[in-house]
Amino acid sequence: MNIDYYFATISPYTYLAGTRPAEVAARHGATLTYRPLDILALFARTGGTAPADRHDSRKEYRLIELRRTADKLGMPINVRPAHWPVNPAPSSYAIIAAARDGSGDIAALVAGLTRACWAEERDISQDEVIADCLGAAGFDRALVNAGMMEGAETYARNLEQAVQAGVFGAPFFIAGGERFWGQDRIDDLDAFLSA
16 A cells, blocks of 8 residues: 655644654555645645635634644644745755655654754755755755756646645645545544554
8 A cells, every 4th residue: 555645844734743654654564655745836726725824813723723733742843933934845855855765764854854844943945954854864965955856846746646636735645545634634544554
């Protein structure tokens, strides 16, 4: 079984998913295909509203839910990070290059990049931050500049595939024709794979 994992490196919900998607996949002998995408472009294509354009009551409640969820998961979070939103493309290209390289821990890389944004006040659009996360996950830091053209093509293709597959948010998982939206549906994904 393959799980297509659509996510955004600037998404707080991808951060809150942590390494759980990889743990679920490993538990069931499934493969996890990492598909980073431009979440704001996805919202525009699928009827979503960018966080900055939402009504004030929705913005306020989003922050409450982020704090509550982080507390429940025992994860630190700054609901108003200093470097957000930033350009997600450089970190996404690095993930694409790392997945192709395969020498390190891709789940740790995704978790490290999102943690850098949402818990460590680091700018994940900067090469030095991305290189640090690559190194911490067991990859060559030089992957930060590897395969930029292929990364850009894959990144754009991920968005198109997401729209065609019915994806409208992040994180989003597709396995065996079933769709699961949100870090709070990882347990449902786990149950589906168990069945």
